[in-house]
Amino acid sequence: MPTVLVRNGRIVTASEGYEADLYVDGGRIALIGQGLSLPADTVLDASGCLVLPGGIDVHTHLDMPAGEATSADDFETGTRAAAFGGTTTIVDFATPEPGESLLSALETWRGKADGKAAIDYGFHMALRGLGETTLAEMARLTRDEGVTSFKLYLAYPGVLQVDDASFFRVLLGARECGALTLVHAENGGVIDVLVKGALARGETAPRYHALTRPPETEAEATVRAISMATLAGAPLYVVHLSCAAALAHLTAARDRGLPVFAETCPQYLFLSIADYDRPGFEGARYVMSPPLRETADQEALWGGLARGDLQVVATDHCPFTLDDKERGRHDFSKIPNGAPGIETRMMLLWDGGVRTGRIDAQRFVELAAAGPARLLGLWPRKGTIAVGSDADLVIWDPERETRLSAETLHMRVDYSPYEGRTVRGGPVVVMSRGEVIVDHGEWKGRAGRGQFLKRRHAQPA
Ligand code: URP
Ligand code: ZN
Numbered sequence: 001m002p003t004v005l006v007r008n009g010r011i012v013t014a015s016e017g018y019e020a021d022l023y024v025d026g027g028r029i030a031l032i033g034q035g036l037s038l039p040a041d042t043v044l045d046a047s048g049c050l051v052l053p054g055g056i057d058v059h060t061h062l063d064m065p066a067g068e069a070t071s072a073d074d075f076e077t078g079t080r081a082a083a084f085g086g087t088t089t090i091v092d093f094a095t096p097e098p099g100e101s102l103l104s105a106l107e108t109w110r111g112k113a114d115g116k117a118a119i120d121y122g123f124h125m126a127l128r129g130l131g132e133t134t135l136a137e138m139a140r141l142t143r144d145e146g147v148t149s150f151k152l153y154l155a156y157p158g159v160l161q162v163d164d165a166s167f168f169r170v171l172l173g174a175r176e177c178g179a180l181t182l183v184h185a186e187n188g189g190v191i192d193v194l195v196k197g198a199l200a201r202g203e204t205a206p207r208y209h210a211l212t213r214p215p216e217t218e219a220e221a222t223v224r225a226i227s228m229a230t231l232a233g234a235p236l237y238v239v240h241l242s243c244a245a246a247l248a249h250l251t252a253a254r255d256r257g258l259p260v261f262a263e264t265c266p267q268y269l270f271l272s273i274a275d276y277d278r279p280g281f282e283g284a285r286y287v288m289s290p291p292l293r294e295t296a297d298q299e300a301l302w303g304g305l306a307r308g309d310l311q312v313v314a315t316d317h318c319p320f321t322l323d324d325k326e327r328g329r330h331d332f333s334k335i336p337n338g339a340p341g342i343e344t345r346m347m348l349l350w351d352g353g354v355r356t357g358r359i360d361a362q363r364f365v366e367l368a369a370a371g372p373a374r375l376l377g378l379w380p381r382k383g384t385i386a387v388g389s390d391a392d393l394v395i396w397d398p399e400r401e402t403r404l405s406a407e408t409l410h411m412r413v414d415y416s417p418y419e420g421r422t423v424r425g426g427p428v429v430v431m432s433r434g435e436v437i438v439d440h441g442e443w444k445g446r447a448g449r450g451q452f453l454k455r456r457h458a459q460p461a
Helices: 075-082 102-113 134-145 164-177 188-201 207-211 215-232 244-255 265-271 273-275 280-288 297-308 322-328 345-354 361-375
Strands: 004-012 017-025 029-031 040-047 050-053 055-060 087-094 120-126 148-151 180-184 236-238 259-264 393-403 422-432 435-439
Touching: 004 297, 004 361, 004 393, 029 050, 050 361, 055 075, 055 361, 075 087, 075 345, 075 422, 075 435, 102 120, 102 134, 120 322, 134 164, 148 164, 148 280, 164 180, 180 215, 180 280, 180 345, 188 207, 188 322, 207 345, 207 361, 215 236, 236 297, 244 259, 244 297, 259 297, 265 297, 273 280, 280 322, 345 361
Parallel strands: 004 040, 004 050, 055 087, 087 120, 120 148, 148 180, 180 236, 236 259
Antiparallel strands: 004 017, 017 029, 050 393, 393 422, 422 435
16 A cells, blocks of 8 residues: 655644644554655645544435435445545444334445445444334444444434334433434424424425424424433434524533533534525525524534534535425425535535634544544544544645535535635545545545444543
């Protein structure tokens, strides 16, 4: 395997920032030091740039069926787009068909990624409920297969929503086998009533998607999930937390010392409920669950990221084409839920977080790479720059300007929620296990080079 020398950069991890060179051998970081002069197959000059650990996005939905549609990026296009944005590892969701065993679902989803993924990847397992074999399969997946996190939905009744008893039993089972329970926290029953009421009144436009999923429905499900995790004595990770009301419950629980964690996503930091009122049917582009919130919620989330109440920024990348979104032209509840974001996460977080002074560069690394690695069992192989860690590295130019547009981004979808926005700070070279896969905007990677990651148990900080 070729050796690489990265010279003259400033290394930034979640805990440090210092000038040093890096030597990569066998796909791993072999040496870190000042003024290294070793013969190498490739020498990269990182002058004026930062050298960061590759980003880790722990919430993606590639090649995911959703009703009659399928998310537009598969493991080839989605992981390539991720790399263009500085992300070198993803953790996607394997979702069983109704009645399908968890082990069979894992095989299916590994089959989707195998031969296609260009960066390393792992899987969480989504649960549709509690079958006869679920708890035993959870133990087996955790012990033998490197799938150490399980996601339950408190929303989407009749499709994915689980009842409280099943949720509680999964929490107990997860505690038993040392796995982490992830929760989509929205009260699906209440939302269902609100949606039916809106449709009965003829309120069919995209804005009613947000109005029928108010913050209270998320806050209630969040505090319920936290209460059940506390009763079970199990850790909990709340996915895509979107609003101040839910964050307040999380913060209160963490202040009590409870092992509860959460991610938010760029869409909740940069977009708002006003986007649903864009002209025509444009609001459909922003239909996702939870929905976009008020600008006051954005500020609360930034505070949570800075203080440490929120540990991760992930994307919930789940793109649907404009054609797919058309399915809900006359009924917002038929618009496939989800939006693209796998490529833009780190650029947005840098521009809106570091450049504005809301977070510093180390906190940026913590939220985009180190925190996700620790919580989801990838640390220290991923998420840091240390001797022995995978050489998943990003040479990051803090001044690089990018105009975000569907035309130039690499995700396989015909719109960007951030169309026309210019961000400063972005990746110039991206390396995965010592291989340069993106070089100044040019694709050097290869479909199928990504490896399945058997994850370990979470190591919450
Ligand atoms: O709207 C969303 N979030 N779509 C993806 C599926 C999910 O709920 O995470
Ligand atoms: Zn999701």
